[in-house]
Amino acid sequence: MALFADLNITNSTNTKKLQNIIETAAHLGYSTVAINHLVDLQQKKQEIGKPKDVAELFTQFPIVQGRSKPIKVLNRLTLVASDASQFRPSADFKNYDIVAILAKTEKLFHAACMSFDVDIVCITVTEKQSFHFKRPPVNGAIDRGVYFEINYTPAIKDSTMRRYTISNSLSLMEICKGKNVIISSGAEKPLELRGPYDIANLGLLFGLSEGDAKAAVSTNCRAALLHGETRKTALGIIHTMKKVQQPEEEQAEEEAPASKRAKKTNV
Template identity: 65%
Template structure:
């Protein structure tokens, strides 16, 4: 099967309809190409997407962290999400690819220009640091090469406890059969350790043809070792957890814990019938 500006993020109210998100669409200076990507995402039913600026520092020369272009300057008109009456929501995200400890600057003011902050560590030591101490929302798992280390339970559990999520992307698997093997192999290794907890699935798409619909991605999750429930969460409720973590990180640098009560869900149902039932409600600690 082929791999068929600062915001405050309100917690979406409940309903019977899922709210799907793709938190990794590669930003492109070609505005018409980017418009097609956003239009396609909305047509496929994604309510929220994040434009991803990838920053790969070099130890040989100083490089500036990119500045996100305002969404209004990149996209002429936000398309309405398929099956909904509201336009798609577009966020800005920064992903820092780290091969040296100096590449991630914990207190960099430039990071606050972005709605979401991710890090892609390339060594075991940096992966451990990202899970246990880096103030980020997402830890990206490489899908373009075989990982040079094995996942260990301690850092994985540390990230889960801190509310940090792991990201697997699938577009590279569409472009190249070798990368498809790496994608599946690295994903399976991650699932064996994290048991499907705190995982999001995203595209990292560079063009519209690389995007897949939410239910195709949910099916893809089974190849990665995710259960049906965790696969659906990986494109819906777990993505909401990322947004909530980002809000908390930027306001109070707190740790997120979540809980669920029937009374809270009943109150949500009375608020807005247009969004997904939340598997969890946030409680800040």
């Protein structure tokens, strides 16, 4: 049985509401969910703090339907920014299992895909995409193991946002060909959640193939989590370069004693 995940459950100060959403997710068959803490870097007073300990939500986490194990609850940080200067890597990132960014401009989207130390790049679904997706940054993100996220909740709330969600998703699929895509809910209440198989079917409307749509709520989510674990534990980068080997004769001549080289020259 596939392990399904919803990596975007909207954080709430209402603990009871958050508990109900997580219980509903477990009942629908999700084995992992992530509570999303949204920080808008465009607002100067916004700061990245420590997330609430998820152990405080339940004394015993609900059991996943069809499995004997309890649901796994993680913390996620999503940064909203419009300029690269607003994004500053912080030690606070390590308090979160996943770090995502919602880029409002093409320049920032390019930087997020190519160089930012994040796990997920979010795609705008509540309005028309302000720029066109280009192949170099998208392929760069795929090569780095960064994933693109589409939220489906706006699409089931409003017909206008449904058009934006489908249109923006199709634009992305033309470039990424369904690779490195995850589908999450962004749910604020239990009624906004849908089962993983329903979401896989919804992925077909977003331009995904049947296999890619299922991966978008299962294996791709797990890969994004593993990328987050690597981000938290990696301490450095090793860069290797291939050494150009000299011809054997030139190498032997260089290693010969200076007196022999001089004698050969005189002859």
